[in-house]
Amino acid sequence: MSERAAESPEPSHGLTLVTAQGKPFRFDPGALCLELLTTGGPGAFARWEVLHEPADLIAWAARSRLPDGLDLTVSAEELRRARALRDALFLFTADRAHGRPPRGTHLDAVNAAAAAPPLVARMTPDGRHAWAPGATGTGLLSTVARDAVALFTGPYAGRVRECGAHDCRLLFVDTSRPGRRRWCAMEHCGNRHKVRAHRARRAPATP
DSSP states (O other), X not given: OOEEEOSSOOSSSSEEEEETTSOEEEEOOSSHHHHGGGGOOSGGGGGGOOOOSHHHHHHHHHXXXXXXXXXXXXXXXXXXXXXXXXXXXXXXXXXXXXXXXXXXXXXXXXXXXXTSXXXXXXXXXXXXXXXXXXXXXXXXXXXXXXXXXXXXXXXXXXXXXXXXXXXXXXXXXXXXXXXXXXXXXXXXXXXXXXXXXXHHHHSOOOO
């Protein structure tokens, strides 16, 4: 995986990621819980780690598809648990994308996080979305884990996929009506595939 989260959110769902060559592109994984997977991961993916301190998790929440206005406090222990949940969810999602049965330790990690009280949303008198005060990292992780439960028990559970490029491990859920999404983003891996296919067609035939 050669992409990580960039700064500055866009108003639409999805994140701006940056390739190893420094080229930005938009990636919409389709769910809040899958957005967390762009912050690093287990094993070889640890080199992409961006959650180094509590402020980094707060910054991720601001970039995510959560509505604006969340006044979040995160402790060092909550940051540690965020990385642990992300790593378990990363492996759980990859297993589901490839049709492998879930491992109990990963399922337990998601369920344990989901058991805590989530972030509390409320409505203002003028009809705007707002957050209840006192938001914590624990509440954020519960909200992410509950999103994962909803995704993997819902109608799109069978559409969780890994990008079709051989060198990309980004995970997403295909919520499109046709259900034929193959790439993390057409402007990135989709275009790379098209270029390779075009070059292959133009290459001289081997005698």
